[in-house]
Amino acid sequence: MSNSQHTPGIVPGRLNSEAYSDNFSDLHPPLDDHEARVAADRCYFCHDAPCMEACPTSIDIPLFIRQIATGTPEAAAMTIFEQNILGGMCARVCPTETLCEEVCVRETAEGKPVVIGELQRYATDKRMDAHPYKRAASTGKKVAVVGAGPAGLSCAHRLAMKGHDVVIYDARPKAGGLNEFGIASYKSTNDFAAREVEWLLSIGGIDLKLGKALGNGLNLETLAADFDAVFLGMGLAGVNALGCDGEEKDNVLDAVDFISELRQSTDLSTLPVGRHVVVIGGGMTAVDAAVQAKLLGAEDVALVYRRGQDRMNASLFEQDLAASKGVRIITHATPKAVHGNGAVREIEFAYTKDTADGLKETGETFRLPADQVFKAIGQTLGDGQGLSLEGRKIRVSDSGRTSRDGVWAGGDCASGGDDLTVTAVAEGRDAAEDIHNTLMGG
Amino acid sequence: MKDLYGANLHSTFLGIESPNPFWLASAPPTDKEVNVRRAFEAGWGGVVWKTLGEAGPPVVNxxxxxxxxxxxxDRRLLGLNNIELITDRPLEVNLEEIARVKRDYxxxxMIVSLMVPCEEEPWRKILKEVELTGADGVELNFGCPHGMAERGMGSAVGQVPEYIEMVTGWVKKHSNLPCIxxxxxxxxxxxxxxGAAKAGGADAVSLINTINSITSVNLEEMSPEPMIDGMGTHGGYCGPAVKPIAMNMVAEIARNQETAGLPISAIGGVTTWRDAAEFMALGASNVQVCTAAMTYGFKVVQEMASGLSQWMAEKGYNSTADFVGMATPKVTDWQHLNLDYVTKAEINQDDCIKCGRCFAACEDTSHQAIEMSEDRVFTVKDDECVACNLCVNVCPVEGCITMRELPVGDVDERTGMTIPEDKRTWLQHPNNPSADPNTCIIRGQ
Known part of the structure; x- marks a missing residue:
């Protein structure tokens, strides 16, 4: 293996094997028992706690932290799972710095919040061996769940717990959705996403059918007829286009595909990456792609966003993470053209500025060398299944009801929420409660 | 010892001089020459050598x-208990070492702690031996609550005033050494x-010895800890946790007519210079330390000395005697407290971090005197606030909640009372059946 960071083109093995394992190890190594107790002791057990309000799944954070502080992390885990059955993954991927930890009173007091995310991971890790819940007596009702991502899994688990029989369909060969395919590798080490799915499904009553999607072996009419209720949680299938010249050239790719390929790779040294990589977008997916490209050994990685830094969806923590790994963040620049003979060699940007009439190009342009361009400028629903939409997503009520009776939806494909794992979990759970009430009340 | 602030920490206690008022209490840190030499090198002003028993087969621990x-x-040690007995080394070894160390320092x-059976002869005998060491005084261990007490010594003596007086009398009869x-x-x-110690002729008292305690129960073995082969016994509790109990006892002795003026060496959770200053303000002439040294090593005395020195320099105290007992007159009985003194809690909104602990404490457990708005602004309801201070104590931000004194002429919104110029204690209060009726008439009640 003689490739290095300076090898031209798109090649694998730019680093030695030790560098790969270092680069892709746990972003936040787990707390040990003593660290957890000390961290937990910083919690003030606030009244009507702001962190709990900020959590999309409303986990009783002060209670679970106190349970850790008193040496009962297993009880803490149950406090978490009661609200969020994917509490283990959320502990790893939640942007806590913009949710619970942002409003922690110790953030207010000292600029140093209680490390709620790390404590949640500590607690949930203690309870991942055997499944902690039992199913209620069978109701005889059958529910179809489309999509085995966070929303679908959360919904299916809550329904199974209440005694319903669930069939969960997913287009991919593996369950987990973006937890499995769409999140940076250093946030879910040791195959955690897959282990969590297995743990969740072991409650029983959930039949997983892979390789099936609406329009690919499934249709909503049949599901609605065959099941007592349907929950749609299939996420977003399409990727937004750049809308600039040369976009069709080789090696102009979707960031989600790059991340997915990386996540499924069993040997990162065989995964090719460009010497010069450009990522376009300002969200978590853009950061995940940019950072991982750098960690794979790209010589330079630029993350280019068309607006100012304050408008980036990626949190400040994520931006700092990217910067610390050597990603160059360029703001106020929008892609104009992709250059290259067949494959991309350069990408041209125009500088932009915010004006009263919106974002305008300044007229000045620049070019970046690029062996690979990753697009991370948002995803789209695709086929709306004839349901009413809100914006470009399926319109749902607070409890996840769509415009069609008997069909609920949640997660990224549905309106509302912040397209976070944790909001998807909340929406799946709440839809399950409403489905249950509807099926049992009628 | 380095002293950046230049205050004079020199201490004289019963005519015994020491460069500072920090002594090591009679305990494991003062059991051997090697320890005591290290302590003196670190800067301790004095030691009370670990309790000696009579000659003969040594004590077994x-x-x-x-x-x-x-x-x-964070495993910060808050309280310690022990079931160790008095020294388990031969008497003559201890006496030789005491003499050597005193000679070199x-x-x-150098005070020697003693505990022998409750008979005159053993006391006479050991006093003669201690005198030969050149030690500065003796301390009578009437305190140890475990082990030795079962053999009629330690706290078995200290719990019977007549015994204290009797033994103290023997000690004063047979030795001229200062007796604590x-x-x-x-x-x-x-x-x-x-009072019994004073009546027996004691030159001073030292307190407190350790408190009967069980620190923890092993829930696997269902046994108290420390656990000896599956069983446990009560031990003596000490460390920061016992300081409030010790301070009250020191203050009681300092302010009570019968015992006032009896010199006091205070013991009980002294960990920092501030602890020492507090004990001394309540009437102790010096302090003895054990748990802090056992937790952090002998070097802690350097913080105690520099801290006390800084504080004394800031306050303009020229010697430790200047502030000894300054707080004693302020310790009184409840019935003498001013019942017309009214304060109200006040929350500084700039400092408030909106944790809501004051609200939970007041609403759930006190007087429902704090209001919480939708946007988490916490304010005190003056018409409900009884000034209990619980909100101040549970607030995690120091100085965020304070008590504001209502000036004379203001109306207490809770009671409707106008704050009077003169004060009423319980002794003048109309609700007190035995109060002076004239006071009530003057107030028009």
Missing amino acids: VSGPRYGAIFGA PDRA VKLTPNITNILGPA
């Missing part, structure tokens, strides 16, 4: 764990034992 502890979250206080009587807190009223 347990060979399992002899300490138990309670901890804060003539400027440090160390008191046990395991009694209902500290004034009994303190």
